[in-house]
Amino acid sequence: MSTRKILVTSALPYANGPIHLGHLVEYIQTDIWTRFQKMQGHEAWYVCADDAHGTPIMLRADKEGITPEALIAKTSEEHQADFADFNIAFDHYHSTHSDENRELASDIYLKLESAGHIAKRTISQAFDPEKQMFLPDRFIKGECPKCGAADQYGDNCEVCGATYSPTELKNAVSAVSGATPIEKDSEHYFFKLGDFEAFLKEWTTSGHVHESLENKLGEWFEAGLQDWDISRDAPYFGFQIPGSDNKYFYVWLDAPVGYMASFKALCEKQGLNFDEYWAEDSNAEVVHFIGKDIVYFHALFWPAMLKGAGFRTPSKILAHGFLTLNGEKMSKSRGTFIKARTWLDHMPAEPLRYYFAAKLNNGVSDLDLNLEDFVARVNSDLVGKYVNIASRCANFITKKFDGQLTEITEAHPLVAECAAAAPQIAELYEQRDFARAVREIMALADKANQYIAEQEPWALAKDESKLPQVHDICSTGVRLFHILSIYLKPLLPALGEKAEAFLNLPPQQWSDVGQNLSGHAINKFKPLMTRVQSEDIEKVLEVAAEEAKAFAEPEKKVEATNPIADEIEFDDFAKIDLRLATIVEADHVEGADKLLRLQLDLGDETGGVKKQVFAGIKSAYDPEDLIGKTTVVVANLKPRKMRFGMSEGMVLAAGPGGEDLWILEPSNNSRGKFSQAGNRVK
RNA sequence: GGCGAUAUAGCUCAGUUGGUUAGAGCGACGCAUUCAUAAUGCGUAGGUCCCAGGUUCAAGUCCCGGUAUCGCCA
Numbered sequence: 001m002s003t004r005k006i007l008v009t010s011a012l013p014y015a016n017g018p019i020h021l022g023h024l025v026e027y028i029q030t031d032i033w034t035r036f037q038k039m040q041g042h043e044a045w046y047v048c049a050d051d052a053h054g055t056p057i058m059l060r061a062d063k064e065g066i067t068p069e070a071l072i073a074k075t076s077e078e079h080q081a082d083f084a085d086f087n088i089a090f091d092h093y094h095s096t097h098s099d100e101n102r103e104l105a106s107d108i109y110l111k112l113e114s115a116g117h118i119a120k121r122t123i124s125q126a127f128d129p130e131k132q133m134f135l136p137d138r139f140i141k142g143e144c145p146k147c148g149a150a151d152q153y154g155d156n157c158e159v160c161g162a163t164y165s166p167t168e169l170k171n172a173v174s175a176v177s178g179a180t181p182i183e184k185d186s187e188h189y190f191f192k193l194g195d196f197e198a199f200l201k202e203w204t205t206s207g208h209v210h211e212s213l214e215n216k217l218g219e220w221f222e223a224g225l226q227d228w229d230i231s232r233d234a235p236y237f238g239f240q241i242p243g244s245d246n247k248y249f250y251v252w253l254d255a256p257v258g259y260m261a262s263f264k265a266l267c268e269k270q271g272l273n274f275d276e277y278w279a280e281d282s283n284a285e286v287v288h289f290i291g292k293d294i295v296y297f298h299a300l301f302w303p304a305m306l307k308g309a310g311f312r313t314p315s316k317i318l319a320h321g322f323l324t325l326n327g328e329k330m331s332k333s334r335g336t337f338i339k340a341r342t343w344l345d346h347m348p349a350e351p352l353r354y355y356f357a358a359k360l361n362n363g364v365s366d367l368d369l370n371l372e373d374f375v376a377r378v379n380s381d382l383v384g385k386y387v388n389i390a391s392r393c394a395n396f397i398t399k400k401f402d403g404q405l406t407e408i409t410e411a412h413p414l415v416a417e418c419a420a421a422a423p424q425i426a427e428l429y430e431q432r433d434f435a436r437a438v439r440e441i442m443a444l445a446d447k448a449n450q451y452i453a454e455q456e457p458w459a460l461a462k463d464e465s466k467l468p469q470v471h472d473i474c475s476t477g478v479r480l481f482h483i484l485s486i487y488l489k490p491l492l493p494a495l496g497e498k499a500e501a502f503l504n505l506p507p508q509q510w511s512d513v514g515q516n517l518s519g520h521a522i523n524k525f526k527p528l529m530t531r532v533q534s535e536d537i538e539k540v541l542e543v544a545a546e547e548a549k550a551f552a553e554p555e556k557k558v559e560a561t562n563p564i565a566d567e568i569e570f571d572d573f574a575k576i577d578l579r580l581a582t583i584v585e586a587d588h589v590e591g592a593d594k595l596l597r598l599q600l601d602l603g604d605e606t607g608g609v610k611k612q613v614f615a616g617i618k619s620a621y622d623p624e625d626l627i628g629k630t631t632v633v634v635a636n637l638k639p640r641k642m643r644f645g646m647s648e649g650m651v652l653a654a655g656p657g658g659e660d661l662w663i664l665e666p667s668n669n670s671r672g673k674f675s676q677a678g679n680r681v682k
Numbered sequence: 683g684g685c686g687a688u689a690u691a692g693c694u695c696a697g698u699u700g701g702u703u704a705g706a707g708c709g710a711c712g713c714a715u716u717c718a719u720a721a722u723g724c725g726u727a728g729g730u731c732c733c734a735g736g737u738u739c740a741a742g743u744c745c746c747g748g749u750a751u752c753g754c755c756a
Contacts, residue, residue: 155755193756212687216754219685226756252756292687296756321687322753329752358707359695365688366752373694376708384721392718435695439706446707449722458717474717527719 005284006044007277008034009259012051015075019082019340022323028356030289031088036429036490039510047262049094050076054251055136058237068237082340086349087493094262096254101261105254106242111309119190126166127184130177134233139176142169190227196304197225209299209317212364256302278311285315292319292364321366335548346539350492351378351532357434357491371537379531385445387528393477394525405475407518414451418444418483422513425487441487448480479517486513498528577636578681586623589644594618603678611648620661632664632681
């Protein structure tokens with residue numbers, strides 16, 4: 001088998017927040033695949049970086065009173081600690097805010113520009129006059145133009161699902177300063193994606209992306225490839241575009257370049273040849289693992305950029321689905337948003353690696369973390385089946401045979417069968433069908449346990465003359481455990497190391513599956529892993545629930561502008577006779593700015609009392625809309641002489657004033673009954 | 683709203699180009715066993731393959747319509 005050169009990447013996590021379990025699906029998937037390739041003896045490199053640019057990071061740093069550089073340095077440290085503790089073994093972890101990335105992004109841009117793939121034109125965009133900055137869609141809030149829902153973002157409505165442009169939003173405000181955005185012109189730079197249509201059509205349908213994504217890509221082609229806006233105006237945290245005054249690369253332009261930049265840094269560290277992997281004629285493999293949400297960037301923009309700048313294009317874009325928790329989308333407010341660190345505070349990393357692997361295949365379907373299933377599956381498979389094989393054999397070897405294995409016949413049917421599965425399991429790893437690989441491996445573990453149960457070494461051990469048989473059986477069991485350990489090692493690197501320590505073997509490669517352990521001395525068995533406790537899961541969920549509260553509360557912490565009045569006795573309230581009344585007449589009052597004159601009918605219960613009331617609701621109601629409505633009136637208020645006539649009561653209304661004023665109207669009840677004028681309000 | 687994906691046992695999932703009686707693991711129940719971290723082995727129960735049409739000798743699988751869930755809309 002020839003040695004492959006493979007550069008592997010995971011999508012770059014954004015430096016604006018912590019790593020959560022959803023992120024980990026991808027990093028664990030990528031890590032398993034890369035570890036597998038390394039075990040095969042291939043030259044595989046796994047690089048990643050923090051995605052450190054863009055408006056959200058700039059604003060967050062501003063809010064925290066630190067520089068963006070300080071913010072991303074802090075985040076990077078946290079991200080790397082999280083990854084390390086999940087045994088994600090990057091060969092290099094970089095940042096898109098790095099010299100390598102600046103050089104590469106500029107280089108790619110300049111090449112695209114000189115080849116005529118960059119267009120410049122002026123567009124009009126929302127601008128925050130207070131902060132003196134252009135506002136991305138996500139930073140404009142207002143009312144949905146379709147359904148009127150309040151507090152919606154500038155791109156789509158979370159209530160009715162409508163999509164629109166920020167300029168259509170009603171009563172828009174800047175989420176940054178609260179100011180009303182204005183429209184402002186600015187020159188933007190565009191990458192002419194359409195120039196690459198023919199290339200991309202060919203590229204995307206020739207095995208570089210998963211076929212289930214071809215439909216989706218087809219849609220995009222059908223809609224027509226549009227120019228991509230790659231510039232942002234200052235202030236912006238990013239790289240200045242060469243040859244421009246105040247234009248910066250849009251974060252998504254330099255993000256994928258970060259893959260190259262991280263690898264470049266690795267090259268300097270390891271003395272590798274960058275061009276061997278990235279030159280146009282490179283025969284190395286470049287494999288990107290991504291989530292299905294960013295296929296557009298990786299399957300269209302990215303290969304087009306590389307092609308246009310004279311670099312090689314990716315070998316594979318591998319997209320996975322999203323993580324759900326107990327069947328539901330992870331949500332910060334519902335307390336199902338679990339950070340990597342929260343998990344690690346209460347649980348070991350490897351069971352999660354195993355569980356994800358057991359459910360990952362090469363498709364893009366979503367993956368559910370069912371916590372009950374997780375506990376049962378991990379304990380049953382790993383402790384009950386796999387570790388148990390070593391555990392039940394080791395004592396005999398240690399106590400009766402001084403830790404020495406016997407002559408193991410590789411021709412033993414079960415050993416032969418187990419070892420013969422190597423190519424098939426390797427192929428499943430290669431195809432990223434980890435779920436199937438896990439099933440195959442566990443089926444072999446079942447067979448090992450069956451074998452030991454049938455042979456009953458514990459029964460034979462009672463008879464001195466049968467000890468050689470016991471030795472054979474248990475040595476075979478250990479050998480089977482050895483093979484299974486190699487199969488599981490990409491998934492469970494830490495457990496694999498413990499297994500190697502027990503087996504007294506150096507770090508195992510895939511080819512060691514065939515290694516004969518005859519006469520080999522093993523070490524005393526120590527429990528390799530402990531069972532996952534559901535109480536620990538509970539703790540994780542409790543912390544997530546706490547965080548959900550903290551997430552929800554700040555919104556409620558508003559200053560009381562209109563505090564509740566002093567307490568009163570019931571008698572005080574009972575003195576007020578509130579009645580339902582029908583508005584029978586309503587008209588404007590000559591010479592009054594705020595008043596409307598209402599003629600009210602207080603209904604039969606009052607003996608048909610009619611009252612004239614002047615109400616200060618002109619700013620919010622037209623008289624004709626009021627006629628026929630039933631409302632609430634203070635019926636026993638002492639009449640008061642006003643300039644325009646007698647006011648014999650008071651209509652109740654709520655709201656701060658102006659257009660924001662609402663009179664009260666009784667609602668129909670659930671039994672379909674209607675209230676009547678004259679009913680007392682109590 | 684447009685487009686896409688998914689729907690199979692209590693739970694999590696397999697089911698290859700349509701082809702006998704729809705499978706696995708976990709869970710439940712029963713039995714056996716005690717070397718092993720209450721770990722293993724044998725067995726039993728459990729399914730209207732989301733609903734409704736259609737194609738076919740034959741549909742979990744193909745086609746059409748619907749429902750639900752999820753995602754994407756640069």
